[in-house]
Each structure stands twice: as structure tokens, then as C-alpha cells.
Amino acid sequence: MAKFLRTIRPVHRSLVLLAALLVPLSAITALHAARAQTAEILTGQAADALTSAPLAGVAITLTGADGGLHTTFTEADGSYRVEAIPSGTYVLTAALRGYTSPEPVDLILAGAATHRMDVTLTGMTTIAGRVFDGDGVTPLVGIPLLARGTDSANVYAAVTDADGSYSFVEMKPDLYIVEPLSVDRVFAARDAGAISRGQPLTRFDFAAVVPNTIQGRATGSDGTTPVAHVAVMVTAPDGGVFAGITAADGRYTVSGVTGTGTFTAAAYAETLIFDEVVVNIDQPGTLIDGVDFLGAPDPLALPEDAFSGDASIQITIIETPNAVPLAGVSVQIAALIDDETLVALFLGQPTLTDADGMALFDGLAAGRYAITAERTDRMDALLASADAETPQYADEAALDAALNRAIQEVVITLEAAQHETVEIAFAP
The missing domain is CATH 2.60.40.10 (Immunoglobulins)
Known part of the structure; x- marks a missing residue:
């Protein structure tokens, strides 16, 4: 019996040791199961934004809120897979040499699930x-x-x-x-x-x-007197424009003219008009001299002193009914060149009335003038109403009334050395 007991004692100790080991092994198994339940998987595809072709070798990086990184690269078919990702919030980025990276994507990975996020990259x-x-x-x-x-x-x-x-x-x-x-x-x-x-x-x-060159001369109506500062414009068949300007001797050179075919040359000056000239160029590298311009007086041109003289206009701007002077009103004067079509030549910049509601225009020659007074605050309000979805002015009559409250105009005829006083009244 004693011999038998000695035989089974080692076996008994082994069973005890095995039973002791079974507890931690089960705990480890449970821990792995718990981790598996909270591990996320992210898959997706990377493609070219222009051709939709799959992109291999794209670096896919997940950056966690704690700074942890998970990185992989796309396969030959453009696919990628990232496993064993702890649940949480991540930022996904994609990068590939020769391509512009897309904007980073914010992801929330939870539920122990397999998630998908495709990316497209634009080739540089x-x-x-x-x-x-x-x-x-x-x-x-x-x-x-x-x-x-x-x-x-x-x-x-x-x-x-x-x-x-x-x-x-x-x-x-x-x-x-x-x-x-x-x-x-x-x-x-x-x-x-x-x-x-x-x-x-x-x-x-x-x-x-090889560019072409066009040269010539601009003269007055006598065909002899050179005219300086004439702008010469050469227009090519394809619409390209090349320019030059006459010197003191009336000569000009337009270089760098490209192309062949029929070109048009035109000249411009303040007080002269010129006929256009047609220039034919058959082959590149051509030098054409003698494209001349003969000037003629411009009937609509006015001498520089056409509106200079010793007449004047004193403007007073008031608001009715109490004749309150209006300061800061914009006043513009224009000379009426043609009575029939009322072509106006504006003289200088608008001026503002002073504290007494006055503005003075002097040094004027005899002629007809249009005086325009504008209350900019009212004009701004009128324009704002016109741009609004629901206009303030329901009909044309209401709009005309609003315009009259914002702008007033008078026409005055001046004689030489005449000093005229004009009052312009705005309704309240």
C-alpha cells in the first residue's frame, strides 16, 4: 500500500498544478476576446481622380487622437486594409509621389466593425x-x-x-x-x-x-508737316495687335509683327483723323516701309481752350420749403457741344457744395452748360432699393419721384464775361 501511495503522489501533484494553471489561461482567453470585440478594421480603395485607375503604393495613415499611427500601403489593385485598430477618433491621410494629397478625413471607428473609406488623388x-x-x-x-x-x-x-x-x-x-x-x-x-x-x-x-517690321510716317493734311505722338496699331489676321508711336519727325516703327496675310494699320491722334491702310505680308521676316498716314482735321475735335474764358456760374443748393442750404452735394458741370444730340464734354471732376450750399465754376467760355447736382445719400438708397429682391418703388412714377429727390439738372447759356447765379432746390 505504501508503495502504491508513493506511485500516485506525483500524479496528484501534477493535477493540482494543472488546475492552478487553468485559471490564468481562461483569463487570458477572455482578455483576447475582449480585445477582439473592440478592434476595428478599415478597408478602402485609392484611385486616380482623373482616370479612376487604381493607384498602388499610396501611403494610408490613420492618426489617433492620442497621436498613435497606423500606416499601410495600397496594393496593385489600389486596395488597402488596416486591422487591429482600437476604437476611437482618427484622421485619415493619403499620399503618393507625383499626386496632390486629398484633404484629411475625420473618422470615428467604433462597434468592432469593418469600415470602408475610399480616396482619390489628383495627379500633378x-x-x-x-x-x-x-x-x-x-x-x-x-x-x-x-x-x-x-x-x-x-x-x-x-x-x-x-x-x-x-x-x-x-x-x-x-x-x-x-x-x-x-x-x-x-x-x-x-x-x-x-x-x-x-x-x-x-x-x-x-x-x-521670324517677325515682320512695318514702318512709315504720319503727316498733317498738307502731306509735309510731321505729326508726333500718333499711335499706330497694326492688327494681324488672327486678331493680334502690334503698336508703335511716331517720333518728332513723324516716323514710326512697329516691330515684332508675326504672321502672314492681310494686316490692317490704323493711326490715332487727338485732333486728326487718318484712313486705315491695308498691308499684305506674304512671308515671315518681311520689312515694309512706306506705310504712311495723311491726317485730316477731326470735325469733332475741339481746341484745348474751347471752354476757357472769363464767365462763371455760382451754384446754390437748398432744400425746400425752408431754403436750408445743403452742404456736401456733388455738383458736375458739362459743356453741351451739340444742341441736337446733347453731346456733353464733362469739365473736371465733380465738386462738393460748401457749408453755405455753394459751388463756383469760373473760367468758362461762352456756350451752353449742363449743371447736375446729386445727393449721393439718396442716390445710394435708390440703387440699394433697385438691387433688393422687393423694390421699394412699385411703379415708374414712384421711381421718377425718387430720382428727382436725388438728382437735379439745369441747363444754362452763358455769354462772354457773364456771371450767372443759379439756385437748385431739392424736395425734403
Whole structure:
């Protein structure tokens, strides 16, 4: 019996030890189960915003409120999966070289569930091409180029290399205009695509264009007297405009004129009118001299001293019925050039009445003048009512009455050296 007891005692101790171990193992199992119940899973897809093609290698990062990070990368099919995420609030970001990252997304992950969040990324623009000389074959080296977007911050620079190639890479999505910069050449695009909306690659080649030059002279009606400061405008068949101005000897040069075909040259001066001249250019690099302009007096032009004289008008602005002088009323004077059509030449800037409601216009020549007085506070209120969804003035008569309360106009005829006093009354 004693021998038997010695045999089973070790077995009995092992059973006791096993029973003792069973308690912590069950607790560990329960702990893992509890953790599994609070672990979240996030899945999704990353795609190109323009083509909807899946994007591989996109870094997907979840940042928790406590600063903890969970990061993974999208697979070849653009999919991603993040597991064992503790429940909580996170910010999701996505990044891939050559693409503009989308705005961060706030996420609340809870319920021990599988969540989904897809992301799209916009590819950065790449613009590339070559710059050639006028023959369209010889590459030009060292030509600087600028790419300007509608956003003033989006400006990129490049320089052509040995084979005339240039490229702008990793440009932010925008509308871009690309232009070569040269002091001795003019460039025109060889193909379409100067403007890019964020396509992965846009090609834009340039070829130098040999410009044309147009020269000539502007003279008075006698055909001999040179006229300086005449603006000469040359309009190309495609609508492009090139300009020059005459010197003291009446000569002008309009350079850098590109294109071929039928051009129109026009000249402008203050007191003269000129006939337009048609210019035909058959090939680039043409120099055309002798595009002359013969001036004729402008019947509507007025000499500089046409309204200078020794007459004057004293304006007094009052408000009825008590004849209260109105200060700060805007008063404008205009000379009536043509009685039939009432063409007005405004003389100077509006002036404001003083504390006595007065304004003086002197140094006037004989003629007819229109005086306009405007109460800006009432005019502003009238305009505000017109812009409102429910107009204050229901009919035309009410609107006319409001206008009369805001603006008054009188017409005066002055003789030489006449001093006229005018009173303008506004209703209260």
C-alpha cells in the first residue's frame, strides 16, 4: 500500500498544478476576446481622380487622437486594409509621389466593425516639349521658359537642354500657360495643349517665328508737316495687335509683327483723323516701309481752350420749403457741344457744395452748360432699393419721384464775361 501511495503522489501533484494553471489561461482567453470585440478594421480603395485607375503604393495613415499611427500601403489593385485598430477618433491621410494629397478625413471607428473609406488623388501636372528655331528642325539651347497658372503661386521655370527639350514636373493641378522668353526671337505654339487641367503629361512644342517690321510716317493734311505722338496699331489676321508711336519727325516703327496675310494699320491722334491702310505680308521676316498716314482735321475735335474764358456760374443748393442750404452735394458741370444730340464734354471732376450750399465754376467760355447736382445719400438708397429682391418703388412714377429727390439738372447759356447765379432746390 505504501508503495502504491508513493506511485500516485506525483500524479496528484501534477493535477493540482494543472488546475492552478487553468485559471490564468481562461483569463487570458477572455482578455483576447475582449480585445477582439473592440478592434476595428478599415478597408478602402485609392484611385486616380482623373482616370479612376487604381493607384498602388499610396501611403494610408490613420492618426489617433492620442497621436498613435497606423500606416499601410495600397496594393496593385489600389486596395488597402488596416486591422487591429482600437476604437476611437482618427484622421485619415493619403499620399503618393507625383499626386496632390486629398484633404484629411475625420473618422470615428467604433462597434468592432469593418469600415470602408475610399480616396482619390489628383495627379500633378507634367508639361514637356521642345523649342526649335524658325526652321522647325534646329533645337535651341538655353531658352528659358515660364509656366504660369491661374493661381499666382503656381509659377514654374525651366531651361531647354542640348536637344531643345524642357520639362516642368510635379506641378500642382491648374490651368497653365507656357511661354519661352527670348529677346531676339518670337515664338508661336506648334501644337495645341498650352493649357493643362492636371493631365499626367502635356506636350507643348515651340518654334521661333521670324517677325515682320512695318514702318512709315504720319503727316498733317498738307502731306509735309510731321505729326508726333500718333499711335499706330497694326492688327494681324488672327486678331493680334502690334503698336508703335511716331517720333518728332513723324516716323514710326512697329516691330515684332508675326504672321502672314492681310494686316490692317490704323493711326490715332487727338485732333486728326487718318484712313486705315491695308498691308499684305506674304512671308515671315518681311520689312515694309512706306506705310504712311495723311491726317485730316477731326470735325469733332475741339481746341484745348474751347471752354476757357472769363464767365462763371455760382451754384446754390437748398432744400425746400425752408431754403436750408445743403452742404456736401456733388455738383458736375458739362459743356453741351451739340444742341441736337446733347453731346456733353464733362469739365473736371465733380465738386462738393460748401457749408453755405455753394459751388463756383469760373473760367468758362461762352456756350451752353449742363449743371447736375446729386445727393449721393439718396442716390445710394435708390440703387440699394433697385438691387433688393422687393423694390421699394412699385411703379415708374414712384421711381421718377425718387430720382428727382436725388438728382437735379439745369441747363444754362452763358455769354462772354457773364456771371450767372443759379439756385437748385431739392424736395425734403
